[in-house]
Amino acid sequence: MSTPDDSGERPSWAPPAEDHREQRSTVWLTVVLFAVFMAVMLVVAVLVVGGVKDSKAGAVQTRPQAVPPASAPASASSAPPATRQEVPVRKLETAANPLVAPGVAMPKVTCELPKLRGTQEQLDAFYLALIPCLERAWHPVLTQVGEPRIPVAVNLHDVSNTACGPPPPASEAMGFYCSDDKTIFVPLPRQLADGGPDLLNQLFLLAHEYGHHVQEQSGILRKHDLLYREANGDQSKILDLSRRLELQADCFSSLFLANAAGRGSIGAGLVRPVGQADFQVPDSKTHGSAKNAALWQKRGLKAKDTSACNTFAAPAAEVS
Structure with missing residues (x-):
């Protein structure tokens, strides 16, 4: 059995051949480059995902937004942390509704309206311009x-x-409001009858129907409906409720016209016939007599605040 050669005569250590070193360096360089490549790809992926998220947020922000309250911050980036706010609710009252309490005043508004014409497209454009003006007032x-x-x-x-049932006949109403779907109906054939649309009549009509929408927003209309059901078919009570509701919408319409007259497309002299005898329709069991319609229209024109239109607190003689 031979023993290891430990005589001290072994050749000294020498580095590997040059081709082996080059092979190892190439392997390590490949590994390093692959790691760098993967890191770069990971960064790119993060940036792409972030960019996609930002673009979606931007797309959402370009959609039409509800008009914020005057006290709202100019931009979301400068807004303080969100806090829970009270959501307004309708007060189911008629005569005691806050809407018709003393001191509640309507601001002056300017309505820029297109020329009134007799086609569906032109009437539609007129109404679409008038509704925002009614909103700015109410x-x-x-x-x-x-x-x-x-x-x-x-x-x-x-x-x-409609969602509220069949519409009233054309002989009774040029337009009507349905609270179930929050829609004002102004059927085109009714507007084109009797020589076509008249500016003052159209203004008063749409402001009257929007007045019903205001009654819905405030809870007056809901309370009216509750009282209607409680009447349990008593026609005298039901007709009294109907007249109070309709005469209030007349007053609301006049109130709006008074605060829009003399500005923009609504001249000061345009609204003068409102409340006069030749502006009235015949007596109606549901809408009130021509005399009382004129009474509430005049009150709306002269009103300092909405309390002038509190028909539900008026004596029976004024809502007959």
């Missing part, structure tokens, strides 16, 4: 009394039914 009023602000739609089609 939304501050509703805000003062803590009532909600609910969007309203306008429908020009001659519909045979």
Whole structure:
């Protein structure tokens, strides 16, 4: 059995051949480059995902937004942390509704309206310009009394039914409002009858129907409906409720016209016939006599605040 050669005669250590060193360096360089590549790809992926998220947020921000309250911050980036706010709710009252309490005033508004014409497209453009002006008048009023602000739609089609049931006949109404779908209906054939649309009549009509929408927003209309059911078919009570509701909408319409007259497209002299005898329709069991319609229209024109339109607190003789 031989023993290891430990005589001290072994050759000294020498580095590996040059080709082996080059092979190992190439392997390590490949590993390092691959790691760098993967790190770069990871950074790119993060940036791409972040960019996609930002682009989605931007797309959302370009959608039409609800008009914020005047006290809202100019941008979300400067807004303080969100806090829970009280959501306005309708007060189910008629005569005691905050909307018709003393001191609740409507601001002056300027309505820029297109020329009134007789086609569906032109009437639609007229109504679509008038509704925002009605909102600018009524939304501050509703805000003062803590009532909600609910969007309203306008429908020009001659519909045979609505969410509230069949529409009233054309002989009784040029337009009507349905609270169930928050829509003002102004059927085109009714507007084109009797020589076509008249500016003052159209203004008063839409402001009257929007007045019903205000009654819905404030809770007056809901309370009216409760009282209607409680009447249990008593026609005298039901007709009295109907007249108070309709005459209040007349007053609301005049109140709006008074605060819009003399500005923009509504001249000061345009609204003078409102409240006069030749502006009235015949007596109606549901809408009130021509005399009382004129009474409430005049009160709306001269009103300092919405309390002038509190028909539900008026004596029976003024709402007959």
